Amino acid sequence: MRLELGKIYIKDVQFGPETKVENGILFINKEELLKEVGGDERLKSIDVDIVHPGEEARIIPVKDVIEPRVKVEGPGGIFPGFISKVDTVGSGKTHVLKGAAVVTTGKIVGFQEGIIDMSGEGAKYTPFSKTHNVVMICEPVDNLPQHEHEEAVRMVGLKAATYLGKAGRNVTPDEVKVYETLPLLQQVAQYPNLPKVIYVYMLQSQGLLHDTYVYGVDAKKIIPTFIYPTEVFDGAIISGNCVSACDKNPTYVHMNHPIIEDLYERHGKDINFLGCVITNENVYLADKERSSNYTAKLVEFLGADAVIISEEGFGNPDADLVMNCYKIEEKGIKTVLVTDEYAGRDGSSQSLADSTPKGDAVVTAGNANEVIVLPPMKKVIGHPEAADVIAGGFAGSLRPDGSIEAEIQVITGATSEVGFGYLSAKTF
């Protein structure tokens, strides 16, 4: 499967009479965009705003971040199972509006998290302070159940990103990157002397506000399976995960998956990247056993010499991570784990809720309990009152001057468990 990713660099986003990309500027016809995403009776109103890097602006609470993309050549369309039919994606050509992002905000539950600050201290922790963000502000009808609300907001984000992505269809990309993974036997034969690597890609799948979708299917209902890495670049995996802002994978991160991109970077040089095994994170312990057994079996069957495993979330998923590690290592296959930590303010407490001596190679994406003060912002988009009920905040964490004292776990993407962030560890 071969995908050409054509990146169109977006240096500014503005409202204008026509939705188009011209000289690196994305112009948006606001009325047309609102018409495109509207029509869901579950939402009382939808509004849109734009914020830029460096602006004194805060978005709260962020539900999802999505990158505008469009399929230019090849089967299927972006976001299969939601926006497009379920044709297999991941081959042909896709254009990306690099530097633009759709951000959805909505007060689905009363306790809140998910902050993007476009400037100041908080901006250093979120990758989405560097993108020009088209913010979709959704208000539900009265008494809308949380499930319905989440789904409605999720769809607005996907529709908005699809609509904006189409503006890049006939634009010549500034940069083209080619990614290719061959069918298994050919891929193994292509680099016979390099170690064969599989990425075990764990998806949050515990229930309400903790879900992920694969080609439209709720990931808690899958058994582990193979996916070509390029399918992910076309939006085959969608986030419905609205809690734990710091270490959830927004749809944008799935589409720009840094572990997959890095494995491709080394592909053919010092490793042979065979592809991804997606698996879920379950509440029921027997389901954990089944999924980890299946993952280990599949990884062995595919002939991997080594595996990278990432988890998504806190607590319960640590058990799935450890089971995957243990069972894969038992088969004589080396593993490296990627996670973040809840190690207390000073970082000295036990980081994970589970462990195994076989987990002897672990990459940390940061300590989510670290405390930060976010300065007041001139402009707050979304629900400013939500700042007082931040899940990772303290009683009275919203100070009279508008600044917020909270743990970095409230910041979208701060401790991304696939490493889509800025934190790293140093030993002294």
Add this chain to the structure above:
Amino acid sequence: MEKVIIVTNNDMALEKFKDKHQVEFVDGKLLDVLYKVRDYIHKHHKLLTHPLMGSIKPNQTPYKSVALSLKKSDELDVDSLMYIEKSIETAENLIKNKPPREWPENVLYDFKVIDFDLIYNALNR
């Protein structure tokens, strides 16, 4: 599914499960639920769901529901004991680090809905 024991301090879970399952309602904090679950494990009931389900931290949500087998085994299930001990340790650490705050009624309701949904999905999969 067959009848199970649900230990919970979430009255929504009590209300929705009481006709179908054996619900042990704990009038206490999240940690009291976990301690009660540990008691059941020592009486040879097997843990069915992860005590730290959900990404909402134990020092954020005040509610927790955990399912155990109704039937007792002949022996103590060591895996169950390991899960609950590690979960208690993690929860105690986080709560000590930053104690739970007081939440308004509407927020408490949302925590109940999510706790219930997660355990409901796990049992009706």
